[in-house]
Amino acid sequence: MSAALAAILTACGAPETSDSVETPAPSTDTATAETDVAPTEAIDLVRLYTLDCGELVADQTPFGSEGEYAGQTADMVVTCFLIRHPNGDLVWDAGLPDMISLLPNGQDIPGGKLMVPVTLQSQLTDLGVPPEEVEYFAFSHSHFDHVGNANLFAETTILTQQAEVDFMFGAGVESGVVFAELVEPMRDSNIVTFEGDYDVFGDGSVTIVPATGHTPGHAVLRLDLKNSGVVWLSGDLYHFVQSRTEQIVPAFNFSKPDTLAAMAAIEARIEADNGRLVIQHVPDHRAELPALPGYLD
Numbered sequence: 001m002s003a004a005l006a007a008i009l010t011a012c013g014a015p016e017t018s019d020s021v022e023t024p025a026p027s028t029d030t031a032t033a034e035t036d037v038a039p040t041e042a043i044d045l046v047r048l049y050t051l052d053c054g055e056l057v058a059d060q061t062p063f064g065s066e067g068e069y070a071g072q073t074a075d076m077v078v079t080c081f082l083i084r085h086p087n088g089d090l091v092w093d094a095g096l097p098d099m100i101s102l103l104p105n106g107q108d109i110p111g112g113k114l115m116v117p118v119t120l121q122s123q124l125t126d127l128g129v130p131p132e133e134v135e136y137f138a139f140s141h142s143h144f145d146h147v148g149n150a151n152l153f154a155e156t157t158i159l160t161q162q163a164e165v166d167f168m169f170g171a172g173v174e175s176g177v178v179f180a181e182l183v184e185p186m187r188d189s190n191i192v193t194f195e196g197d198y199d200v201f202g203d204g205s206v207t208i209v210p211a212t213g214h215t216p217g218h219a220v221l222r223l224d225l226k227n228s229g230v231v232w233l234s235g236d237l238y239h240f241v242q243s244r245t246e247q248i249v250p251a252f253n254f255s256k257p258d259t260l261a262a263m264a265a266i267e268a269r270i271e272a273d274n275g276r277l278v279i280q281h282v283p284d285h286r287a288e289l290p291a292l293p294g295y296l297d
């Protein structure tokens with residue numbers, strides 16, 4: 001995987017790292033920037049906007065650990081989300097790097113291809129919430145297809161588990177599954193870490209729930225929406241519908257036992273919630289959500 005990631009940056013030009021940049025303490029409750037984009041709309045209910053963060057064709061073999069997908073090729077989507085709450089905006093996952101959009105035929109990787117038809121930055125700006133006005137950024141985990149545009153959110157408040165911070169600036173990079181250039185912009189950010197459930201806005205509507213195993217600090221997101229009920233966003237707890245029905249663990253997961261335990265724990269909570277699980281890499285799951293500028297609330 002690291003060779004593939006290196007190829008991306010070689011093709012697109014590596015992003016700047018923030019080694020000498022002083023990051024100011026972010027403001028979490030006031031919008032201070034001059035707004036020459038669409039004025040911020042007053043939000044009364046929590047809204048879930050689904051963002052297109054790319055497409056991915058990949059050798060499916062590593063997504064199993066006992067030959068479940070051997071020799072198959074997977075067509076996947078990469079999905080990010082904007083959650084608008086009366087008290088702030090949260091971006092969940094940051095997709096493939098926007099710079100891949102500059103490559104008309106996408107970026108070839110061994111056994112597959114990466115494509116970014118529309119940038120995350122442009123989608124947020126079109127919604128009137130440009131990245132610099134987002135209050136919170138949280139990511140399910142630090143693999144390249146979930147933090148590809150983390151640089152856009154370096155001055156927000158970043159929410160993650162300490163285990164993921166340790167992994168993405170240490171063992172993850174050393175083992176080649178985390179790409180240093182993509183996470184480095186967050187090194188000097190205001191990172192708020194937590195253990196157990198993290199209730200982002202304090203009212204139970206948006207909760208980050210640890211589901212470790214894919215990486216040491218992997219998490220999923222639980223949304224309690226007034227009209228749409230409880231929606232869970234999978235991160236990479238599962239990559240495919242079959243992964244869920246058969247509890248298939250990718251060979252490259254950090255811990256298979258932890259992954260299986262997380263699957264069991266999250267499934268129990270989804271059932272208790274009568275919730276809906278959106279598997280972020282499944283094309284049909286993304287297609288079933290409202291297209292922009294539509295949203296669930």
Ligand SMILES: [Zn+2]
Pocket residue numbers: 143145146236281
């Ligand atoms: Zn992924």
